[in-house]
Amino acid sequence: MTATPASMAGDTAADDVTTSEGPTHPLTGYTLDEAEGPLSSEELRVMDAWWRAANFLSVGQIYLMDNPLVHEPLALEHVKPRLLGHWGTTPGLNLVYVHANRMITERELDAVYVMGPGHGGPGPNACAWLEGSYTELFPAITQDERGMAAFFRQFSFPGGVPSHCAPQTPGSFHEGGELGYSLVHAYGAALDDPGLTVFCVVGDGEAETGPLAASWHINKLINPARDGAVLPIIALNGYKIANPTLLARIPEAELAELMRGYGYDPHFVTAETSTNPAQAHQGLATVMDECLDKIAAIQERAREHGDLSRPAWPMIVLRTPKGWTGPTVVDGQQVEGTYRSHQVPLAATRTDDEHRGALEQWLRSYRPQELFDDAGRPVPELLALPPEGARRMSANPVANTQRLLHLDLPDFRQHAVEVAARGTSSHEATRVLGGWLRDVARANDGSFLLFGPDEVASNRLHDVLDVGGRSWVAQTLEGDDRLSPQGRSIEILSEHVCQGLLEGYLLTGRHGVFTCYEAFIHIVDSMFNQHAKWLEASAAVPWRGSVPSLNYLLSSHVWRQDHNGSTHQDPGFLDVVMNKKPGVVRVYLPPDTNTLLSVYDHCLRSRNYVNVVVAGKQPQLDYLPMDEAIRHCTRGIGIWDWAGTETPGSEPDVVLACAGEIPTLEALAAADLLRQVQGLRVRFVNVVDLMRLQPESEHPHGLSDREFDALFTTDKPVVFAFHGYPWLIHRLAYRRTNHHNMHVRGYKENGTTTTPFDMVMLNDVDRYHLAIDVLDRVPGLAAREAVLRQRLGDTRLCARQWTREHGEDMPEVADWVWPHG
């Protein structure tokens, strides 16, 4: 094999380099040309040195277990057996970082850094180590040779840190595992933080994803006065794992049109493999200055002169060779500047001495002896380069989950609906909640936002629009409904964008709610997964603070999408949620308005969870006065003695259980029907907090077996009407004593275009079927109550027939109220 490291090694032997001024510089292993630009010769020299140091530290993380400063010749035992992390994108990430640092220092910015490209973790780690924040946060990783060795070793090593940005990465609030969310997270952080600048590196691979492609349009929702600035930087290094990237293979003029079409003002910097880094530094410094000047001008216009019209925010397209400064040719194949440098350019460093030799040569090409002193500490001028304290992007409390804005919660009890007689009056639960959320938004102007994919009004939360309206800085027309740059409701028809903005907003210490149709929340399954995994991992990072919970409000739920048919019916998000670590997920199914208010107050107070609340938006009967609602929601599960027919002191004959708005209604109506059965002792159990059904060993909310048995008995039939897929209840309860007696009715993909009641009938969750179920399950009852059983069946058939004739539910069903109030 042949390996030529450092394409720009040039012809100046390292030993000949002196400290004198000129094109050749002591801190670099390659010849640094003179180049025109805003950087003084000295600035250029130090910035390039810092970049080289970051690159050296990146290569070290990928490859080395020991001998970090290459004080000895590189031996087999110094090299990791598994080479992880991606070199290809890393030098570009480091380049942006050092140039962002110049901006921060010169302009006194409060800035954070979002890294989109995958597995480029060595870069931000290296920068944080150079800035000293790594050592501050992880005291064992000292800023010296020993710490460097530990720092290298832990990277993508068992028990160590991941190869992409993660909760362990100083300065990151963006997990780099799944691609596509850098820009939306950056914008989420910028919302309501006027002093913040977000340098957001977008990978040209991730730019192909849908969520990223949609995210460019967020600029139409950014208020230049009250929001911070995002500076997107496309890292156009041309390749993914094995393929070129689309954006790298269209003419630059076309890419410029695309960016202008997205509403940006693009700036291009290009470095080919033949470009001297000095030119790239000067080029990037030039456009960084231009962009930050333009941002300042936009903000001044908005803030000083009140011009909130949509500006063309600047952005940068930075074209650099993939794997720049790494081995150029390996085993006769071009590596630098191609997809072959995507992961590790030298793969056989444990088995091929020449590869290992090339690695050593590559490491030495950065001339570590001039970047670090004998103890392994960065030389003073490198230490002096970054901004200080919290201005370091790796130490910014905003990025490190160390800022948590207070949330002032108005009393939800003020919005309680009166329940004079149980199950007789009706309210639209989400509409009432919307009134309280309006008060929350008003009391927390600047730290609370509602997000929705054009469904805020549809889900009846439009009272929130009283607070500033809908966020909007694009064109407005007469007749628009409350569009305003001051809006506290962020609406865009992209579930991905809503979810991502909220994640970015929460992870930087603010609060919010995402409302969505239940079926379509599956669109963000994977984003939910990644956020939950962030919370799981973050809990083990001692310097990370609390994150406000991610609160879903799912309405237009499966049982109220009868008219839209099967495509709009899917309660399976609950199943996805339940797969994550019990410590971070909660699911609530409040059956009426007061329970929804109580549950939501709890959710907004909570930290570090994902709370999923499914609630109705159609008029629904009110069951619980507020004081009872609070008690019931606090317990999460309980017997509704007013609904049952138990005899105190004796066990019931059957348990009728329910969870969810419509199942609760149907179970109550079934309980009503069953009052016709003389002497039948029905226990009525309602579940609000689904996690209560799990064993206490599985979830912190789980009931003990004793508690569970006390509710569900150990041997009586249980008929359970459930909001979601029925198997979920079995999955939660399969270890319980009485599980074999549990008969669960839920959604089973029996959906079509129909009426609400016909839809519950199609899935056997309706009152008649539940009542018949009870008759069939209680020993001896079916025979004794054959007449009733048949009448229930007949009425059910009539109900179906009625919908086919009239297109709506029969009044007996639709107008039913609880008659025993």
Place this chain on the structure above:
Amino acid sequence: MTATPASMAGDTAADDVTTSEGPTHPLTGYTLDEAEGPLSSEELRVMDAWWRAANFLSVGQIYLMDNPLVHEPLALEHVKPRLLGHWGTTPGLNLVYVHANRMITERELDAVYVMGPGHGGPGPNACAWLEGSYTELFPAITQDERGMAAFFRQFSFPGGVPSHCAPQTPGSFHEGGELGYSLVHAYGAALDDPGLTVFCVVGDGEAETGPLAASWHINKLINPARDGAVLPIIALNGYKIANPTLLARIPEAELAELMRGYGYDPHFVTAETSTNPAQAHQGLATVMDECLDKIAAIQERAREHGDLSRPAWPMIVLRTPKGWTGPTVVDGQQVEGTYRSHQVPLAATRTDDEHRGALEQWLRSYRPQELFDDAGRPVPELLALPPEGARRMSANPVANTQRLLHLDLPDFRQHAVEVAARGTSSHEATRVLGGWLRDVARANDGSFLLFGPDEVASNRLHDVLDVGGRSWVAQTLEGDDRLSPQGRSIEILSEHVCQGLLEGYLLTGRHGVFTCYEAFIHIVDSMFNQHAKWLEASAAVPWRGSVPSLNYLLSSHVWRQDHNGSTHQDPGFLDVVMNKKPGVVRVYLPPDTNTLLSVYDHCLRSRNYVNVVVAGKQPQLDYLPMDEAIRHCTRGIGIWDWAGTETPGSEPDVVLACAGEIPTLEALAAADLLRQVQGLRVRFVNVVDLMRLQPESEHPHGLSDREFDALFTTDKPVVFAFHGYPWLIHRLAYRRTNHHNMHVRGYKENGTTTTPFDMVMLNDVDRYHLAIDVLDRVPGLAAREAVLRQRLGDTRLCARQWTREHGEDMPEVADWVWPHG
């Protein structure tokens, strides 16, 4: 209330309209101006009449239960109690349809129509009814008054058809429930079908979604010679449910730049509420001519002159008022041209006589008496307008699942790996499969494609690249790896685009495979849901034919993402899949190379399913010779007697079960460890087809209880090592006799950056833990084998320690082979 219907009703009373030539026309209720353009006066008159007829039929579907031709004054009982379907987008959809028809007729196109906007179902239904194909496919919906009444009534009515495009919609292969997939489905249909033209209406709402935003770039993968043409038409009506659309609120010049930046050649047609339809018709006809001319020129250049360079395909931005021709002002508020016309402009037609009167006026404004004869049949010139037979978009077999190309499957046995001794040799299963898939691609050039988000090579399927390489028509550079317009591998870093292209390709009768990292397939959970729901609903539509199954090949699976950490570890797609109707979903977990080959042959032969196959890409031991592999996969579950220690004729002491590549390896290694226990009778059960675990009442593949008990016993402990989240096995098996004895180990979100074996240890799926589990579960064994039990535990600790020191697994583990071969 006040309601002014039909903004362009003008000042000509309907009764004054005559059949004479001139600006006022007999077939329209409004004054049709003269306007310059390619349409003759007669063409214009008939096309406008057809549009009006389609609009009338659309309003009828939304509102009427009876009295379809408004022969009587509209009474309460004629109006539906629930008003569903969205009027706002419908007139625009109908306008494009009639203009597409002109193109089809004039140019003899083979064309299909994709409708992106949501709930615009009345439009395509109306067009299909006018074209006669509705009656051909649904004989009860005759093309006369009675049929019209039934046609109106069934729309979004219990037991009827959905309000959006669905399997019941003639001419649609695109479900309109969840937004964002119109363009990707259109391109999927166009792949490999050079004669096809796809008119694809993109809603300006759905244009905000991520998948749609990413789909524009598919033009870089379209070969103008061997693929068909997609003509995207953005229906820019300006509003979503409650918000304006982003694309409607940027300057037209910016939108043009966006489209040019995406690589298109945009054409604009604008109709304001004040625009006379004649101008809109002429305008649309003009750009339709231009676009189809350009498409023809592109295709000629490619096909006649061999120029396969990327063209700028034409596209259209059609700006029309939302709810055009509907009520202008309702209850004093502007409706036409605003978000208020999004759903139904007159909502109170059952309770407000004025609303009902306005509806009648609106219906009459289309002058149905001049569009339909007394019997309700369209007048001859309307019947004569559409193209004939299969050229009608509503009757095109390509769209109606009536074309199914043959798939020629080469013998997979030719790729079998030899298994001289069980569990000793190793192969990368997906690499071997890739060899067979290459043969499949070669044998079916033009009807088989492989899709992947830049993971084809990573998942080791790169042999498929031998057949034409990777699809690519953008710029190429020296050193690129086999990019070609002829590629049979479609790679773009968007799981949404991969999934959507494959869906469009399959639903138009071709075959394919989607390969993806297991964790990231969650990105398309919702698209999978919608496709499965299409298959569920399609099965009940008698005129729909079979669809090739959607075949996933998930590799880089949860147990081999140890190095990438928690973000890359998620086996939960299986849980999502299992929620869909058993008739359409299948999950396979082949444990080695030969079983993967056998399973995949079965999948590619199947129809109407979604097949999920999870397989390894790393070297894995070979267990089954091909003949055994075929038998085992055909059974889907079975006892591996060579791995167990049963005594014939007596029950085992314990069942060691497994499903999945790594769990099978660990279970086998555990079985090996357990041979140290004198006299212990271990039964070894391997599961390939997960559906076999369900009761036969729940899934067609389900084992009978008798069969299940025969495998798993009725009372012996079962230790089950599972690929996914352990609860899935409980959910499938909770009704089985011996379920309470089943102890399942699977992934439980215990993930970090580590080694393969450490990762299975973290989740208790490792050989030592499984063996200890067995010792603990078999009565008396733990005490008798205390020494062994402790040794196993100690070795396990050593294995963990080893990874922390060496960064890889200890040789005893990593190099283990089955020693009893």
